[in-house]
Amino acid sequence: MHRSSKWRAGFISILSGILVSGVASALPSNVRIIPPGTTRFLAGQKFDLRVEGRGTGPFSATIAIDGVSQDFTSGVQASNETDGISSAGYGGFNLRGYSDDDAGIHTITATFSDSTGTVDAQARFEIINPFGDSRPAKNIIILLGDGMGVAHRTAARLVKYGVTDGQPNGYLEIDRLPGTGLVTTHSLNSIITDSAPGMACYATGSHSNNGQEGVYPANMINPFYQPRMEYMAEYLHRVRGTSLGLVTSADVEDATPAANAVHTGNRNAGTGVCDQYLDESDAEGTGVYGTGLTVLMGGGRRWFLPAGQFGSSRSSSTDYNNLPADLVAAWHLPSSGALDPQRNLIQDFINAGFAYADTSTALGQIGTPDKLLGLFGYGNMNVALDKMAKRRNTLLPGTTTFAVDDYHAPDQPLLEEMTQSALQVLSRNKQGFVLMVEGAHIDKQSHLMDADRVIDETIEFDNAVGVARRFADQAGDTVVIVLADHECSGFSLIGALTGGITHLRSLPPDNTVLDPAVQPERQKASIIGTYDFAAFPRYNILPDGYPETFDIDGKLLVGYGASGDRYESWLMKPLPIVDSLLPDDIKGELRAHGYSDIPYQRAESRYGYFIRGQATGRDQAVHTASDIPVSAYSTGPDGPNRVYEQFYGVQTNTDVFFKLMRAALGGFSQ
Numbered sequence: 001m002h003r004s005s006k007w008r009a010g011f012i013s014i015l016s017g018i019l020v021s022g023v024a025s026a027l028p029s030n031v032r033i034i035p036p037g038t039t040r041f042l043a044g045q046k047f048d049l050r051v052e053g054r055g056t057g058p059f060s061a062t063i064a065i066d067g068v069s070q071d072f073t074s075g076v077q078a079s080n081e082t083d084g085i086s087s088a089g090y091g092g093f094n095l096r097g098y099s100d101d102d103a104g105i106h107t108i109t110a111t112f113s114d115s116t117g118t119v120d121a122q123a124r125f126e127i128i129n130p131f132g133d134s135r136p137a138k139n140i141i142i143l144l145g146d147g148m149g150v151a152h153r154t155a156a157r158l159v160k161y162g163v164t165d166g167q168p169n170g171y172l173e174i175d176r177l178p179g180t181g182l183v184t185t186h187s188l189n190s191i192i193t194d195s196a197p198g199m200a201c202y203a204t205g206s207h208s209n210n211g212q213e214g215v216y217p218a219n220m221i222n223p224f225y226q227p228r229m230e231y232m233a234e235y236l237h238r239v240r241g242t243s244l245g246l247v248t249s250a251d252v253e254d255a256t257p258a259a260n261a262v263h264t265g266n267r268n269a270g271t272g273v274c275d276q277y278l279d280e281s282d283a284e285g286t287g288v289y290g291t292g293l294t295v296l297m298g299g300g301r302r303w304f305l306p307a308g309q310f311g312s313s314r315s316s317s318t319d320y321n322n323l324p325a326d327l328v329a330a331w332h333l334p335s336s337g338a339l340d341p342q343r344n345l346i347q348d349f350i351n352a353g354f355a356y357a358d359t360s361t362a363l364g365q366i367g368t369p370d371k372l373l374g375l376f377g378y379g380n381m382n383v384a385l386d387k388m389a390k391r392r393n394t395l396l397p398g399t400t401t402f403a404v405d406d407y408h409a410p411d412q413p414l415l416e417e418m419t420q421s422a423l424q425v426l427s428r429n430k431q432g433f434v435l436m437v438e439g440a441h442i443d444k445q446s447h448l449m450d451a452d453r454v455i456d457e458t459i460e461f462d463n464a465v466g467v468a469r470r471f472a473d474q475a476g477d478t479v480v481i482v483l484a485d486h487e488c489s490g491f492s493l494i495g496a497l498t499g500g501i502t503h504l505r506s507l508p509p510d511n512t513v514l515d516p517a518v519q520p521e522r523q524k525a526s527i528i529g530t531y532d533f534a535a536f537p538r539y540n541i542l543p544d545g546y547p548e549t550f551d552i553d554g555k556l557l558v559g560y561g562a563s564g565d566r567y568e569s570w571l572m573k574p575l576p577i578v579d580s581l582l583p584d585d586i587k588g589e590l591r592a593h594g595y596s597d598i599p600y601q602r603a604e605s606r607y608g609y610f611i612r613g614q615a616t617g618r619d620q621a622v623h624t625a626s627d628i629p630v631s632a633y634s635t636g637p638d639g640p641n642r643v644y645e646q647f648y649g650v651q652t653n654t655d656v657f658f659k660l661m662r663a664a665l666g667g668f669s670q
């Protein structure tokens with residue numbers, strides 16, 4: 001990397017798609033061009049360029065695109081001082097808000113110099129033209145079952161519909177969508193993605209590092225300063241005037257919803273994430289910037305309450321301010337942010353024209369406002385199993401309280417109810433909309449190895465798919481895709497319970513067996529029926545659409561290929577694990593009530609035996625690298641009604657973005 005190309009054997013190394021050569025021995029290190037060399041963009045899609053390196057200042061750099069020299073919009077030009085943007089020891093030069101209209105491959109050539117010498121770098125990007133003469137899809141609905149692999153879908157189908165003589169008694173809404181394929185699930189820096197780049201790659205067309213949403217990796221002092229790329233919602237809001245809706249069963253600051261609208265290198269910076277939702281929503285309707293955010297629903301009230309109030313998580317340390325001036329200018333932002341832990345963000349949303357609902361009842365009475373904010377819990381919302389227990393007024397076995405009451409959120413809507421409300425509000429925009437609906441606990445409960453809560457959430461998510469499909473049928477010109485960001489836990493259906501649930505409950509407790517070397521009583525009892533002994537589980541589905549109970553004779557049993565340590569009882573777990581995304585006030589209360597923080601400590605280990613985790617120690621199960629299934633549907637007279645065919649086969653995860661944008665901009669006639 002530090003050899004001169006003059007001295008040829010011409011030693012040239014290619015690292016991450018960057019061609020590097022140089023001329024001296026010290027030289028700046030870690031020189032790179034951002035975005036990385038395999039990135040694709042839409043014609044006109046905005047993104048930030050950066051040339052950075054590590055060394056001894058003063059720093060300087062040059063950049064040219066297809067041989068045409070470009071001016072940076074910021075960077076240290078001739079000083080040894082930090083620029084207040086780059087990390088200590090780094091120099092960086094930025095070209096914010098660039099875009100290119102010419103389809104094809106483009107070459108970036110750059111130099112980066114410090115006091116010891118100069119390093120050359122080269123990268124490429126590709127521009128894809130999404131425009132054409134086919135009839136554009138007006139609305140795009142992305143339903144993301146977080147962590148949902150094939151087995152999650154199969155489990156929900158088996159539980160909800162059952163099988164008779166080898167024939168399924170019914171199919172899920174997801175199963176009945178016509179266009180199904182597979183999607184790869186890697187991020188920029190790993191074969192195993194987390195939810196931030198996992199969602200963002202569908203919403204931007206670019207890969208990012210794990211933990212990052214709407215930005216490229218860069219050595220900068222603040223994750224909110226990192227180089228941006230334009231989101232689907234921003235692009236369509238700018239060129240077509242669309243609205244954005246985000247609906248999730250998670251905390252709204254969580255990675256999946258944020259990775260449609262928020263630009264940050266730190267998915268956990270919740271105060272800044274939630275502030276940016278509003279501050280970059282283009283509430284004034286200028287059409288020159290922002291997402292057009294019109295609906296935001298889920299949990300996460302903690303980020304909207306002034307610091308110091310019960311349930312607030314707002315802090316300066318998770319906020320941002322002083323966005324670089326060239327970033328603000330290039331992206332036409334209305335402000336550079338502020339450290340304001342005392343901000344009343346609910347009131348600010350209301351002042352910007354949002355109606356606010358804090359319960360399911362309030363949501364049902366809110367009508368069809370212009371804009372809608374719904375915050376139905378302090379952190380993540382509860383799962384269907386716990387929401388339905390309260391609605392049925394039937395305590396789960398082994399409990400004395402309802403989890404939703406303990407979570408200070410007794411009246412929470414179901415995902416399909418939020419989806420229905422969101423579609424009513426969004427469909428008022430004649431220019432169309434982008435709606436993302438997330439079933440978050442398919443992932444979260446898989447991490448916690450709580451199969452019954454996983455399967456109930458998958459059924460809830462599938463009901464939201466049905467709402468979206470019916471909307472597409474009625475409204476026309478709508479594309480619906482259902483997919484995941486990655487698989488979670490190596491979820492697998494290993495068989496069914498033999499010997500019956502009464503027998504299982506009668507087995508002697510193992511809770512004194514804390515030595516993992518002791519033979520597990522459950523396995524000795526041969527309760528896992530494989531092959532023929534699994535037969536066909538049959539659950540009693542109540543009129544509300546969910547199983548009366550998961551503890552039935554012949555219960556479906558789930559194993560985890562990417563597990564952490566746990567005690568497995570095969571019975572319903574009375575209490576959910578304390579959710580990691582809750583304000584500290586409520587976490588403390590739950591622990592005092594006997595809730596556990598990790599699966600290994602689950603209070604109901606009375607019936608359980610120890611299973612050694614494969615992927616982690618006494619922690620959660622983890623994401624896997626498996627491809628995930630995508631199912632698609634589309635309506636409309638010409639182009640849109642065939643868009644689903646574009647999702648057949650195996651595709652790279654970033655392909656999904658370009659397919660959806662071609663659908664939205666008529667590009668399938670090319």
Ligand SMILES: [Zn+2]
Pocket residue numbers: 146147194195196198443485486
């Ligand atoms: Zn995820």
